[in-house]
Amino acid sequence: MRLKRAGHVHNVARRSATAFEVDGVQVVARVTGTGSPGFEGETPSGRTRVFVARASDRVFAQIGARSLEFTVVSRAAASVADSTMEGGLEAPMPGRVTRVAVALGDSVKRGQELIVVEAMKMENALVAPIDGVVKSLAVKVGDMVAPGPALVVVEVEVEVEVEGQAEAEAKS
Amino acid sequence: MSRPIRSVLIANRGEIAVRVIRTCRAMGIETVAAYSEADASALHVREADRAILIGKAPSSESYLRIDRILEAAGETGVDAIHPGYGFLSQNGDFADACRDAGITFIGPKGDAHRLMGDKKAARQQVQRFGVPVIPGYDGDDQQNERLSAEAIRIGFPLMIKPARGGGGKGMHVTHSAAEFDAILPRARRESQSSFGSDAMVLERFVQRPRHVEVQVLFDQHGNGVHLFERECSVQRRHQKVLEETPSVALDPDLRQRLCASGVAAASAAKYVNAGTVEFLLDSSGEFFFLEMNTRLQVEHPVTEMTLGLDLVRLQIEIAEGKPLPFSQWQLTPRGHAIEARLNAEDPRRGDAPSPGRILHFEEPRGPFVRCDSGVITGSVVPAYYDPLIAKIIASGPTRDAARHSLVAALRELVILGIATNRERLIQILESEPFRSGRIHTGVLDEIGPLPEEQPISKEDLALVVAALEAQSSSTLGSGGAARSSTPDPWAATSSWRLS
Numbered sequence: 001m002r003l004k005r006a007g008h009v010h011n012v013a014r015r016s017a018t019a020f021e022v023d024g025v026q027v028v029a030r031v032t033g034t035g036s037p038g039f040e041g042e043t044p045s046g047r048t049r050v051f052v053a054r055a056s057d058r059v060f061a062q063i064g065a066r067s068l069e070f071t072v073v074s075r076a077a078a079s080v081a082d083s084t085m086e087g088g089l090e091a092p093m094p095g096r097v098t099r100v101a102v103a104l105g106d107s108v109k110r111g112q113e114l115i116v117v118e119a120m121k122m123e124n125a126l127v128a129p130i131d132g133v134v135k136s137l138a139v140k141v142g143d144m145v146a147p148g149p150a151l152v153v154v155e156v157e158v159e160v161e162v163e164g165q166a167e168a169e170a171k172s
Numbered sequence: 173m174s175r176p177i178r179s180v181l182i183a184n185r186g187e188i189a190v191r192v193i194r195t196c197r198a199m200g201i202e203t204v205a206a207y208s209e210a211d212a213s214a215l216h217v218r219e220a221d222r223a224i225l226i227g228k229a230p231s232s233e234s235y236l237r238i239d240r241i242l243e244a245a246g247e248t249g250v251d252a253i254h255p256g257y258g259f260l261s262q263n264g265d266f267a268d269a270c271r272d273a274g275i276t277f278i279g280p281k282g283d284a285h286r287l288m289g290d291k292k293a294a295r296q297q298v299q300r301f302g303v304p305v306i307p308g309y310d311g312d313d314q315q316n317e318r319l320s321a322e323a324i325r326i327g328f329p330l331m332i333k334p335a336r337g338g339g340g341k342g343m344h345v346t347h348s349a350a351e352f353d354a355i356l357p358r359a360r361r362e363s364q365s366s367f368g369s370d371a372m373v374l375e376r377f378v379q380r381p382r383h384v385e386v387q388v389l390f391d392q393h394g395n396g397v398h399l400f401e402r403e404c405s406v407q408r409r410h411q412k413v414l415e416e417t418p419s420v421a422l423d424p425d426l427r428q429r430l431c432a433s434g435v436a437a438a439s440a441a442k443y444v445n446a447g448t449v450e451f452l453l454d455s456s457g458e459f460f461f462l463e464m465n466t467r468l469q470v471e472h473p474v475t476e477m478t479l480g481l482d483l484v485r486l487q488i489e490i491a492e493g494k495p496l497p498f499s500q501w502q503l504t505p506r507g508h509a510i511e512a513r514l515n516a517e518d519p520r521r522g523d524a525p526s527p528g529r530i531l532h533f534e535e536p537r538g539p540f541v542r543c544d545s546g547v548i549t550g551s552v553v554p555a556y557y558d559p560l561i562a563k564i565i566a567s568g569p570t571r572d573a574a575r576h577s578l579v580a581a582l583r584e585l586v587i588l589g590i591a592t593n594r595e596r597l598i599q600i601l602e603s604e605p606f607r608s609g610r611i612h613t614g615v616l617d618e619i620g621p622l623p624e625e626q627p628i629s630k631e632d633l634a635l636v637v638a639a640l641e642a643q644s645s646s647t648l649g650s651g652g653a654a655r656s657s658t659p660d661p662w663a664a665t666s667s668w669r670l671s
Contacts, residue, residue: 053531065583120525
């Protein structure tokens with residue numbers, strides 16, 4: 001299983017009833033209990049409470065007093081993310097689209113506002129992560145959206161421009 | 173005037189609706205939840221004896237619609253309406269409309285709401301009753317000489333503000349008459365260029381203020397008491413985060429004077445029912461009237477914990493016309509209580525709201541721990557309303573005991589599926605400024621943001637996967653399928669062959 005958290009993808013594979021291989025290292029861990037409420041986790045570091053829940057590709061956990069959130073990464077998704085210079089943007093929270101400031105095919109500058117999502121009376125702007133072109137736009141004003149699917153995808157136009165951008169950034 | 177209340181419609185949602193329902197149930201009063209489309213499966217709707225849909229999800233089309241709520245009250249034939257806090261709770265027209273419809277409004281009369289809702293009128297009225305307000309000058313005579321004289325009368329430190337200004341622009345803090353005279357011309361020029369007027373307002377600058385408020389309770393027979401103070405200095409952009417009682421900033425003499433001012437402010441409004449008078453307390457012990465909240469407060473449980481009283485029950489009894497069941501001298505708070513507000517928000521993303529489905533919710537337990545929740549496992553936190561989902565309150569013989577208890581409760585509380593400020597609350601409770609009690613309304617800037625997320629250990633990663641596997645296999649098992657060694661459907665996609 002590949003779990004992504006804070007920009008890192010971790011590989012976790014079961015090796016036996018009490019052993020896992022985590023990012024290439026052998027780890028002893030097991031859980032007991034019925035899962036309701038939660039499990040008892042045991043590792044060489046000690047015992048702790050473990051709560052987990054999964055909703056599609058999102059995994060939520062609480063280990064001891066610590067809250068954790070992961071995304072389950074499939075192999076295909078991982079390779080796409082690694083190999084392209086795309087900026088696909090998902091909703092930061094469930095909410096309603098109150099503004100769509102760009103159209104398909106528009107050229108956008110890094111930091112430019114693309115879509116505004118409102119929830120609980122707070123507005124959150126999705127901005128272009130890179131200079132590029134709007135390659136796909138999946139929402140319109142009034143749509144209800146949630147984190148997960150890309151609402152808008154920005155792709156780089158010409159590779160030379162990216163290098164120029166990178167150089168400009170390096171100098172600034 | 174005495175009229176028993178046998179049924180109550182709750183014109184609110186979330187934890188406060190559930191909390192009001194609990195007291196009604198204990199009193200043998202039937203409850204009706206008036207709910208919006210977004211709350212059809214909400215906890216307060218499930219807990220009420222009856223429920224009635226009042227409109228669409230946006231509160232402007234449901235919880236803020238006086239007409240719809242009164243229609244619902246008429247249809248269900250309730251005796252009374254409890255407004256909770258927020259929404260219509262401080263709306264004088266709503267209180268009047270209830271009265272005109274022959275329904276008891278559990279709260280003060282319309283006039284008290286309107287007086288306290290007009291900040292300038294409220295300030296002038298409470299001043300007549302001897303309640304200190306922040307000294308200031310906003311007169312028409314704008315001669316330099318007059319302003320200098322007023323500055324000396326008001327005292328320092330003193331804030332000069334553009335009369336037509338806003339947003340903190342063009343404000344200056346001065347510490348002496350000489351400094352005031354030096355800065356005034358510049359402040360006027362700035363005001364003229366920014367706001368087109370060089371009229372200035374002067375106001376005493378309250379340094380590192382604490383927010384201390386007084387709970388009051390008045391019956392319909394002119395009897396009034398205070399239920400002591402609460403301190404709510406830990407705030408984020410004027411939103412309270414932690415509340416406690418007693419305040420560590422008060423000595424017995426100051427407490428007596430502050431609470432007496434609270435009672436005086438309520439008397440000034442001919443107040444009836446539960447209300448809260450908010451004050452700013454400066455570091456020298458001087459306090460100033462801020463405003464009066466003409467309703468039950470979010471943080472009322474800390475008062476209930478130290479006095480052993482149910483404020484909602486008292487609200488209902490007052491609305492029924494019963495006299496207060498105690499006098500001031502019979503009220504003695506015991507110990508200390510602290511409340512933490514659990515919000516659906518992400519402290520690591522600028523406190524952005526985090527509505528969504530709660531996949532698992534486990535309330536903390538234990539002696540002297542109380543949890544007022546508006547959610548359970550499976551609840552959906554809608555994007556339309558306030559992010560408050562639960563309040564965790566702990567009490568103890570001392571502040572430190574209550575604090576430790578609350579930290580333990582917040583560590584025990586489990587919430588999966590949405591981001592919350594749970595870890596942020598623990599961080600604040602364990603911070604030096606909070607532990608020592610040296611708090612003020614800007615203390616969160618001192619404490620700083622939640623530290624960057626730490627990397628996760630390999631053992632914890634293994635535990636997460638082990639628990640996911642165990643959960644998935646027990647789900648299959650309960651469905652009647654035999655347990656296998658690789659029971660989970662997604663295990664097939666986990667690429668354990670890769671390094």
